Amino acid sequence: MQKGEKLYEGKAKMIFATEDPDLVWVEYKDDATAFNGKKKGSIEDKGRYNNQISAILFNLLEEKGVPTHFKGLIGAREMLVKKVDIVLVEVVVRNIIAGSLAKRTGLEEGVILSEPVLEFYYKSDELDDPFINDDHIKMLKLATEEQVKDIKKLAFKINDILLGFMREKGLDLVDFKLEFGLFHGNVILGDEISPDTCRLWDTDTHQKLDKDRFRRDMGDVEDAYQEVLRRISE
Numbered sequence: 253m254q255k256g257e258k259l260y261e262g263k264a265k266m267i268f269a270t271e272d273p274d275l276v277w278v279e280y281k282d283d284a285t286a287f288n289g290k291k292k293g294s295i296e297d298k299g300r301y302n303n304q305i306s307a308i309l310f311n312l313l314e315e316k317g318v319p320t321h322f323k324g325l326i327g328a329r330e331m332l333v334k335k336v337d338i339v340l341v342e343v344v345v346r347n348i349i350a351g352s353l354a355k356r357t358g359l360e361e362g363v364i365l366s367e368p369v370l371e372f373y374y375k376s377d378e379l380d381d382p383f384i385n386d387d388h389i390k391m392l393k394l395a396t397e398e399q400v401k402d403i404k405k406l407a408f409k410i411n412d413i414l415l416g417f418m419r420e421k422g423l424d425l426v427d428f429k430l431e432f433g434l435f436h437g438n439v440i441l442g443d444e445i446s447p448d449t450c451r452l453w454d455t456d457t458h459q460k461l462d463k464d465r466f467r468r469d470m471g472d473v474e475d476a477y478q479e480v481l482r483r484i485s486e
């Protein structure tokens with residue numbers, strides 16, 4: 253597979269064309285941002301960790317019947333994925349209160365939810381990814397009602413699979429963000445699943461092993477990403 257012209261560069265990844273119109277080449281960067289790009293930095297080898305962590309998790313999900321864009325790894329920080337039309341909705345699933353849910357509700361970080369909570373955000377840098385609901389998705393024509401139904405069903409299924417998998421690795425899956433895309437008209441999982449897009453806490457010590465270490469200037473960021481890769485590779 254040949255790496256063609258650069259199609260897009262985002263905050264954490266670059267996308268290149270390939271000779272196959274259905275496939276694109278993704279290169280994961282070490283750049284790190286938070287608060288919609290207001291905080292900028294770099295995490296050594298993050299691109300490598302997130303590429304490999306995402307590949308393991310996409311493979312796991314595919315094995316369990318979740319359609320994803322993942323085709324295969326092509327390098328330490330590069331993967332081949334199906335070219336999708338991205339749905340401009342960020343889907344967050346939560347199992348434990350943290351981050352913006354703690355802020356929004358006044359509830360304390362760390363409280364376990366009796367049922368997972370699903371939220372939608374409008375994927376728009378200009379608007380700062382605002383919180384939206386099903387009616388807003390319909391109003392903005394971001395997805396059809398049928399697609400929203402598929403997205404919710406897949407998001408909860410992904411949560412079940414990842415919760416169980418992470419539990420076996422001594423990790424609590426606190427919350428995570430997913431993005432979906434349309435491939436030949438079908439909803440499939442896109443983007444990445446990594447410590448950039450998940451909160452992962454050590455089950456015993458509650459140590460944070462995710463991007464909150466960068467967001468909150470806690471230090472040992474690289475070690476946390478490396479530790480997640482080590483655990484899920486076993």
Ligand code: TMP
Nearest residue numbers: 350351352353427428429448449450451
């Ligand atoms: P939040 O508590 O800040 O809303 O974040 C919820 C989850 O979504 C958390 O696992 C981090 C992830 N996330 C992203 O992947 N990208 C984002 O832009 C934001 C705000 C959160």
Ligand code: ASP
Nearest residue numbers: 263285286287288289290
């Ligand atoms: N991904 C967002 C940004 O780049 C925010 C975050 O992950 O906290 O700013």
